[in-house]
Amino acid sequence: MTCSCRCRTATRLRAKPNFAKLLVEALVAKGVKVLVDVDRRDILGEPVTGVLLDVLELIVSDSAPSAWEHISAITSELRGDTDEEAAGRTRRSLVRFLAEQSQKLPPQNGAEDAVAVLLNTLLDFVGRDRFAIRHPQYVQGEFLDSVIKKLAAIISSELAKNTWPEIPNAVRGIGAVCVIL
Numbered sequence: 001m002t003c004s005c006r007c008r009t010a011t012r013l014r015a016k017p018n019f020a021k022l023l024v025e026a027l028v029a030k031g032v033k034v035l036v037d038v039d040r041r042d043i044l045g046e047p048v049t050g051v052l053l054d055v056l057e058l059i060v061s062d063s064a065p066s067a068w069e070h071i072s073a074i075t076s077e078l079r080g081d082t083d084e085e086a087a088g089r090t091r092r093s094l095v096r097f098l099a100e101q102s103q104k105l106p107p108q109n110g111a112e113d114a115v116a117v118l119l120n121t122l123l124d125f126v127g128r129d130r131f132a133i134r135h136p137q138y139v140q141g142e143f144l145d146s147v148i149k150k151l152a153a154i155i156s157s158e159l160a161k162n163t164w165p166e167i168p169n170a171v172r173g174i175g176a177v178c179v180i181l
Helices: 017-029 040-044 047-060 065-079 084-102 112-126 128-134 143-159 164-172
Strands: 009-012 034-037 177-180
Touching (some): 017 034, 040 143, 040 164, 047 128, 047 164, 065 084, 065 112, 065 128, 084 112, 112 143, 143 164
Parallel strands (some): 034 177
16 A cells, blocks of 8 residues: 555554554554654645655755755746756755755744744745646635645644654655554
């Protein structure tokens, strides 16, 4: 069974909350990272989540080549860069922005609201309005804000167990057993 996150193993437990709790406790006692997936699956499937986690990974990691390729390309595209010179300016701007944001991360016990502010700042840099136009589900209503708020809640909950450099992989479920309720 696969999970929407990048877990190597997933276990689906329906209508068995007591068993799920026991299973999670037993796995944690053995030192296994466990990701309980309630509504995370839907949030991880959103395009904005992938962009925000990649930008966050660039902020907190020493090396993240695939995140760099993704974010530098999408930022250039959303800004309408038409030549290599414009793309170079965008990349330099991105490097400066990432360095600034690395100094502004919320504390390790980051409140959900502080994490949401960070995520909104990241999306504003990438290009919120043009990103929303590219993904029509975000144009109407408050759906984009709702996704960001839910992602902030997930990150805040993961911050209780992980450091900032571990957050992108923890949110994605990399290296964890997913328990899908």
